[in-house]
Structure formats: structure tokens, C-alpha cells
Amino acid sequence: MDLTLTISAAVAFLAFALVFGWLGARPINVLKGPRMVPWRPLMMACVVGLMLMLVHLANLLGVQTGNQQRY
Numbered sequence: 001m002d003l004t005l006t007i008s009a010a011v012a013f014l015a016f017a018l019v020f021g022w023l024g025a026r027p028i029n030v031l032k033g034p035r036m037v038p039w040r041p042l043m044m045a046c047v048v049g050l051m052l053m054l055v056h057l058a059n060l061l062g063v064q065t066g067n068q069q070r071y
Contacts, residue, residue, distance in 0.1 A: 001056065002060075003057075003060055006053055006056050006057050006060060007057065009049075009053050010050055010053035010054060010057060013046045013047075013049040013050035013053060014046075014050055016042075016043075016046045017043050017046035017047050017050060020039050020040070020042045020043035020046060021039075021040075021043045023037075023039040024039030024040040024042075024043055
């Protein structure tokens with residue numbers, strides 16, 4: 001993935017996480033019944049994707065992450 005695709009994916013994950021977090025924080029409407037979409041797990045999946053994109057972005061910018069073997 002190049003830099004522009006990584007940044008656009010990170011922005012998309014952030015936007016989806018914010019929307020899903022807002023939808024999951026709404027009060028429950030008893031008259032409508034239970035929610036059928038699990039908003040909070042979807043929000044957490046987007047947050048994980050955002051963290052992966054941020055680490056990938058740091059790697060593209062030259063920061064080395066992960067285990068490094070030193071000889």
C-alpha cells in the first residue's frame with residue numbers, strides 16, 4: 001500500500017469508528033425492541049484497523065517497528 005491509500009484508509013477507519021461509536025451510545029428504545037446491529041464491536045474492529053494503518057503509516061515514513069534482531 002502506498003502513502004495515499006494508507007492515509008485514506010486510516011481516515012475511513014476513523015470516520016467509521018466515530019459513527020459506530022455514536023450509534024452504539026444512543027439510548028435503547030424499548031418500543032423498537034433490541035438492536036440487531038452490534039455497533040460497539042464494529043467500532044472496536046475499526047479502531048483495530050485504524051491502529052494497524054497508523055503503524056503502517058509510521059513504517060512508510062521510516063520508523064522501524066516490531067522486533068529487531070541485533071547482531
